[in-house]
Amino acid sequence: MYFYQLALLTSPLSPLTYHFKSLLKEGSVVDVELQKRTMRAVVLSTSQEPDFQTSEIVGVSEFSYSEKQRELASFISRYYFCSLGEALGLMVPFLVDSLQAEACVTDRLSCNTDFSPSHENQTSQASKIILSQKQNHAFEFLKTHKVSLLFGDTGSGKTEIYMSYFEEMIREGKRSIFLMPEISLTPQMSHRLQEHFGDKVVMWHSKLTPLQKKKALKSIHDGSAYIVAGPRSALFLPLKDLGLIVVDEEHDDSYKSSSRPRYNARDLAIYMGKLYGVNVVLGSATPSLGSYTKFPHTRLKGGHFVSKKQFIYEPSVESLSPLILNHLGQTLTSKEQSILFIPTRANFKYLICGDCGYTFECAFCSVGMSVHQRAHALKCHYCNYTQAIPQVCPECHSKNLTSARLGTAEAVENLKEIFPDARIEQFDRDVITTQSKLKKALERFNKAEIDLLVGTQMLSKGHDYHGVTLAVVLGMDNMLNMSDYRAREKALSSLIQVAGRSGRAKDAKVLVQTFNKEFFDAYKDNYELFLEDEKLYREGLYPPYKRLCRILFSHKNGAKVQEQMHRMQERLQASSDVEVVGFGKCSVERVANKYRFEILLRSDKSTSLIAAVNSCREPLAEIDMDPIEFG
Ligand code: ADP
Ligand code: ZN
Ligand code: ZN
Numbered sequence: 001m002y003f004y005q006l007a008l009l010t011s012p013l014s015p016l017t018y019h020f021k022s023l024l025k026e027g028s029v030v031d032v033e034l035q036k037r038t039m040r041a042v043v044l045s046t047s048q049e050p051d052f053q054t055s056e057i058v059g060v061s062e063f064s065y066s067e068k069q070r071e072l073a074s075f076i077s078r079y080y081f082c083s084l085g086e087a088l089g090l091m092v093p094f095l096v097d098s099l100q101a102e103a104c105v106t107d108r109l110s111c112n113t114d115f116s117p118s119h120e121n122q123t124s125q126a127s128k129i130i131l132s133q134k135q136n137h138a139f140e141f142l143k144t145h146k147v148s149l150l151f152g153d154t155g156s157g158k159t160e161i162y163m164s165y166f167e168e169m170i171r172e173g174k175r176s177i178f179l180m181p182e183i184s185l186t187p188q189m190s191h192r193l194q195e196h197f198g199d200k201v202v203m204w205h206s207k208l209t210p211l212q213k214k215k216a217l218k219s220i221h222d223g224s225a226y227i228v229a230g231p232r233s234a235l236f237l238p239l240k241d242l243g244l245i246v247v248d249e250e251h252d253d254s255y256k257s258s259s260r261p262r263y264n265a266r267d268l269a270i271y272m273g274k275l276y277g278v279n280v281v282l283g284s285a286t287p288s289l290g291s292y293t294k295f296p297h298t299r300l301k302g303g304h305f306v307s308k309k310q311f312i313y314e315p316s317v318e319s320l321s322p323l324i325l326n327h328l329g330q331t332l333t334s335k336e337q338s339i340l341f342i343p344t345r346a347n348f349k350y351l352i353c354g355d356c357g358y359t360f361e362c363a364f365c366s367v368g369m370s371v372h373q374r375a376h377a378l379k380c381h382y383c384n385y386t387q388a389i390p391q392v393c394p395e396c397h398s399k400n401l402t403s404a405r406l407g408t409a410e411a412v413e414n415l416k417e418i419f420p421d422a423r424i425e426q427f428d429r430d431v432i433t434t435q436s437k438l439k440k441a442l443e444r445f446n447k448a449e450i451d452l453l454v455g456t457q458m459l460s461k462g463h464d465y466h467g468v469t470l471a472v473v474l475g476m477d478n479m480l481n482m483s484d485y486r487a488r489e490k491a492l493s494s495l496i497q498v499a500g501r502s503g504r505a506k507d508a509k510v511l512v513q514t515f516n517k518e519f520f521d522a523y524k525d526n527y528e529l530f531l532e533d534e535k536l537y538r539e540g541l542y543p544p545y546k547r548l549c550r551i552l553f554s555h556k557n558g559a560k561v562q563e564q565m566h567r568m569q570e571r572l573q574a575s576s577d578v579e580v581v582g583f584g585k586c587s588v589e590r591v592a593n594k595y596r597f598e599i600l601l602r603s604d605k606s607t608s609l610i611a612a613v614n615s616c617r618e619p620l621a622e623i624d625m626d627p628i629e630f631g
Helices: 067-079 084-088 096-105 133-143 158-171 187-200 210-221 232-236 265-276 289-294 322-333 408-418 435-446 476-480 487-501 517-523 527-538 558-573 606-615
Strands: 002-008 016-020 028-034 037-047 059-064 147-152 175-179 201-203 227-230 242-247 279-284 297-300 309-314 337-341 370-372 377-379 386-388 424-427 452-455 468-473 508-513 547-555 579-591 594-603 621-625
Touching (some): 016 037, 037 084, 059 096, 067 265, 067 606, 133 158, 133 279, 133 297, 147 158, 147 289, 158 175, 158 187, 158 279, 175 232, 175 265, 187 201, 187 227, 187 435, 227 232, 232 265, 242 265, 265 279, 309 517, 322 337, 337 487, 468 487, 487 508, 517 527, 547 558, 547 579, 547 606, 558 606, 594 606, 606 621
Parallel strands (some): 147 279, 175 227, 175 242, 201 227, 242 279, 309 508, 337 452, 468 508
Antiparallel strands (some): 002 037, 377 386, 547 594, 547 621
């Protein structure tokens, strides 16, 4: 009889011991019973016969996790505080046969199987990519660095460079992962990749039908897929002979998972690059300060196509002002298209002076404070500092303080009343709920069957609206004033991304409603300058110079979670190399009948944070390493 340590897939439980009549390989996927339920589990290791009764493994599957997948899972479970079973549960295992094949690929001479593709007719179906000199220069840079940043303006030709790199990998018989935010996996992008790479590219995302998923997995398992493109889950497929990982729009928040395991796919891509010994390319027009400071970059400026953009600023709180209506009206009259961008409704409201634009910052954290109507207070999401809602603006003494916001649905309704003949549509998560709705809306917009699209972030990513001559941008000040150390980065990059979407073919106007013209105008064409200035602001306080860790407690029994939070906070406060920035009730005090408490930690090193948390972790503590959400 053999005994095994097993990780139960997707279960938060620690590994358990089971037995089986024959010898099983590490990584094998098996079936076990736990409390009368059959579950999938992974063999971690053999073990001694324990001094308690064990159950038998009831089935052995044809799947197995590779050694590297297990190593990655082990890192995820340590760094992001989840079980091994939860970490392995992110990944798709190999078919046992193909794993053996993988082992023999590394030793090609002793293996007769030919894994190199037949590339004779590879480019026959697509036109060849000829990179410009600038693009070639950037491409060479990426090839000669383990991890590098392709810092290229929207439309500067980054995707063409990635595609050239994928081509090169195919010629070498290697596979590539192409990560992008879910939202950028548009019909346009799929079409572009498929047109060029045919069946060698596989799209992998959450909206695949069971049949599409089966087909995708088949071509991954049989090795005919050379490029896997998709959002963060595309990182975890059983690819043989990995050669390259590309993370497009590397600054995008959607790479961070907001539920356990709370991993960041961009950061894991970099870890995997080391683990697999392959190059990692991070691409963005507006790179995160972290990537910009940590990795060497190559800069691509200007669009591949040249068009002019005129920026107009209007100092006003968020509203459909006469100026905006006037510009929209003109564009409609001349039968041209517009987009109206309203950033995703933050969960929080921010107080702003309607006359001078003054906003309220935490005295300790240099971030905006949000309005908590019920408590009649302004609150900082980091240190929990709270103050009464002021009655007058400390700057201009106006009583016109407001936190009103405009939603996309409301904007569409108002605009339809004002422009009854215009074809106006809403473009956000509430309306565009499926891939096919997205496809149809974009098709109609590109065929000029829609005059004005009103949307959120969904509008700002991945699409190319060549006919648009007016982009109206609302809500920038609300973004800028968020209780978030990345508020400036988020606001500026959103503006640049939206502006980059419009007027790709024709000249265009960008109308920005903001009291912070100096900020946006100084940096909109010079993101490097912004990043350099941002360094000074973040130094000593925020990532990438400090590491943050947020500990969440949530339970129906408010007294119980509060007690656990306090016990942990007291012990953390005694620790010398981590700092307790703040603790107490979360800004959102209750969700689904559960009371929420939190602790925010800061340290120079993530290892210090991990050690400190492990030394005093309470059962209800949910750990969020490198958090990006506060509230
Ligand atoms: P990015 O990914 O940086 O936004 P793209 O790669 O999408 O930029 O390029 C923008 C536009 O320019 C696309 O329409 C693309 O087809 C075109 N383009 C970019 N590079 C080339 C090239 N070398 N040859 C021809 N067209 C190109
Ligand atoms: Zn004022
Ligand atoms: Zn604060």
